[in-house]
Amino acid sequence: MTGIWSKAASAAISAAVSLCAVGTSISLVASDTPELNGLTVHNKGIGGQNTVQGRARFERDVVVLRPGFVFIYFGLNDALNESKFVPLEKFIANLAWMVERARAAGIQPVLCTIHRVIEEPLLKRHKREAYGNEGPNGKIASYNAAIRQLARQKNVPLADFAGAVAASRDHPGASIIRPDGVHLGPDGNRLLARCFLDAVGGQLTGKENIVCFGDSVTYGAGSNSAATAEGDTYPTFLRQIQIRTRQARPPSTAAAWKAGIARTVITPEKPVWLAGYGSKRVPEGKLHDLWLKALALEDATGRRAVLVTSDFQGIPKAMADRTCEKLRHRFGLARDQVMLTYSHNHCGPRLTGDLYDYYPVDAEQEALVDEYTAQMEAKIVETVGAALSKLAPANLRIGEGRATFAVNRRNNREAEIPDLLAKHKPLKGPVDHAVPVMTVTGANGQLLGILFGYACHPTTLSFTQWCGDYPGFAQLALEKNHPGATATFINTCGGDQNPLPRRRVELCERYGRMLAEGVETGLKQPMKPVSPVLRTAFEFVELPYERVVTREELQAELQNKNAIRARWAARMLKKLDAGEKFALSYPYPIHAWRLGKELLLIGMGGETVVDYALRFKKEFGPGTWVCGYADDLVAYIPSRRVWEEGGYEGGSFLYEYGRPAFRWAGDVEERIGEAVQRLVNRTKEQQ
Numbered sequence: 001m002t003g004i005w006s007k008a009a010s011a012a013i014s015a016a017v018s019l020c021a022v023g024t025s026i027s028l029v030a031s032d033t034p035e036l037n038g039l040t041v042h043n044k045g046i047g048g049q050n051t052v053q054g055r056a057r058f059e060r061d062v063v064v065l066r067p068g069f070v071f072i073y074f075g076l077n078d079a080l081n082e083s084k085f086v087p088l089e090k091f092i093a094n095l096a097w098m099v100e101r102a103r104a105a106g107i108q109p110v111l112c113t114i115h116r117v118i119e120e121p122l123l124k125r126h127k128r129e130a131y132g133n134e135g136p137n138g139k140i141a142s143y144n145a146a147i148r149q150l151a152r153q154k155n156v157p158l159a160d161f162a163g164a165v166a167a168s169r170d171h172p173g174a175s176i177i178r179p180d181g182v183h184l185g186p187d188g189n190r191l192l193a194r195c196f197l198d199a200v201g202g203q204l205t206g207k208e209n210i211v212c213f214g215d216s217v218t219y220g221a222g223s224n225s226a227a228t229a230e231g232d233t234y235p236t237f238l239r240q241i242q243i244r245t246r247q248a249r250p251p252s253t254a255a256a257w258k259a260g261i262a263r264t265v266i267t268p269e270k271p272v273w274l275a276g277y278g279s280k281r282v283p284e285g286k287l288h289d290l291w292l293k294a295l296a297l298e299d300a301t302g303r304r305a306v307l308v309t310s311d312f313q314g315i316p317k318a319m320a321d322r323t324c325e326k327l328r329h330r331f332g333l334a335r336d337q338v339m340l341t342y343s344h345n346h347c348g349p350r351l352t353g354d355l356y357d358y359y360p361v362d363a364e365q366e367a368l369v370d371e372y373t374a375q376m377e378a379k380i381v382e383t384v385g386a387a388l389s390k391l392a393p394a395n396l397r398i399g400e401g402r403a404t405f406a407v408n409r410r411n412n413r414e415a416e417i418p419d420l421l422a423k424h425k426p427l428k429g430p431v432d433h434a435v436p437v438m439t440v441t442g443a444n445g446q447l448l449g450i451l452f453g454y455a456c457h458p459t460t461l462s463f464t465q466w467c468g469d470y471p472g473f474a475q476l477a478l479e480k481n482h483p484g485a486t487a488t489f490i491n492t493c494g495g496d497q498n499p500l501p502r503r504r505v506e507l508c509e510r511y512g513r514m515l516a517e518g519v520e521t522g523l524k525q526p527m528k529p530v531s532p533v534l535r536t537a538f539e540f541v542e543l544p545y546e547r548v549v550t551r552e553e554l555q556a557e558l559q560n561k562n563a564i565r566a567r568w569a570a571r572m573l574k575k576l577d578a579g580e581k582f583a584l585s586y587p588y589p590i591h592a593w594r595l596g597k598e599l600l601l602i603g604m605g606g607e608t609v610v611d612y613a614l615r616f617k618k619e620f621g622p623g624t625w626v627c628g629y630a631d632d633l634v635a636y637i638p639s640r641r642v643w644e645e646g647g648y649e650g651g652s653f654l655y656e657y658g659r660p661a662f663r664w665a666g667d668v669e670e671r672i673g674e675a676v677q678r679l680v681n682r683t684k685e686q687q
């Protein structure tokens, strides 16, 4: 088998495009070809393979690459290659498995019908009897009917390549099928690429990570890529056509933002327990309502992104993945265009899988939490839809205020703080007291929205009434000061920061007021207009555990007096008993959104400690906001410093988040730092 890329072809290609051919992996970096930047296409075709073989390597060749899309083209070997026959029923079961596996991993699968072959050359190599009464193309017709049915049943986008080839057969001189009767010529590959693109419609923006998964058709058997600058396999055409599509989008003439804001109450109506603190907390009424809010933005060229903020304690990965999939399906929003944030409010409700073993097991409660979680997923989709439908010309401006109530909880003892504050003695440890502020004003100058952030745990209160803790009070205060405006809050990197002293409602209200005053200071100063250019990038970066927990350790943990730990051990052992192998790393979500040259919003999963905000603000300069608590509660995310120090945020506490390990590996900051740099570069290259 020959490699897809010749040296000459490789040299001619530039940009951060990574193409993995069978058995080899070539990363081509170095470029001044901006239109190629950001898109990653993996050719994961292997000649002669059927769906049984594809299924066996799906994890390795698709899931671990964490693509946005997997384009699946299988069937020629299953149906036509005597030594590789897979019966129709089994073939469809394999495809269905791939669809489910992809979706479970947050990957959008796309199916494809297989083309009719030219029987004469095929039958020179294979015996006609092998195909029964149907004959080769009869078999293909049956397989295609089943593929179409599967796509309908599972609501999977379908690239109808068989239909497209049938319609193109009449064109004389077109090299759709090679003389061997089966493989595709350049025109066939181009057509296949178009079919996949048609199937996903406007969902692609030209910067996705796509895996092309299949047999020799995907591999590009017979393609003479060495003779051209960029090859003529279908994954290559896919990249080229997509880029032309993106470039061809007509720029809007209005040089301004559009914004839309929507909100909905999410206070539970049924007695879902409050989240956090590792105990059963039954709700007893509310101080004020909990909210879910969405800010939709569209730049002057029609690029969109939606920021969702909420009073949740933590959005779990499965909920975020499912919700993003729904948003992609409903509104064509790719993962990089959606940031789902939660304030980490400890007077908010539980969500399914947020902190697996934190709460006593209670079947009735689990059912309530599952029901509430499903409602919330629907509400997010609804609220995002409402925000998108309200998109209207707007101006964005940024500024900054300050609030000083966050205390580094690792370096100061809670009990000593009132005394230290009274004596005006300095507290210890790094903090980030900045209050980043962005305003959204309508075309008539009316203030529509105030987005602001702060790095601190919403853990002033630990009682059992619904409320938004200090961010809830701050938003209420701002909305009172600015009637008609919606205030939205993001928790910047407050993983190791607490509002201290605490535990009293009046303190919570006071911190809310202090934060609102910080925002008002920012509003009063001259604010910087944000130019209407939006660029978004997203990645899951693998964060390795120091090591995964062993069966022996788990068995010992069953007796642990710490109930969370014992429940965790029991649940993990069940997984091992069921044959599960623990992953060695965790897919950690990171966003970079660039708004004009003025604002860089970095969004990170989990409980990032303050060092990340301080580091990235220094690295990327003024106008950098670092938002923790995005997409997935994950766990505490220590910096190298905090990891070395150990303790609650840096030590062996991953079990609290249901991870199959005690501790992160020591290089998580390094990996995150590299990924953030990569994403930030990607947003620059798109300019």
Ligand SMILES: [Zn+2]
Pocket: 344, 457, 495, 607
């Ligand atoms: Zn926390």
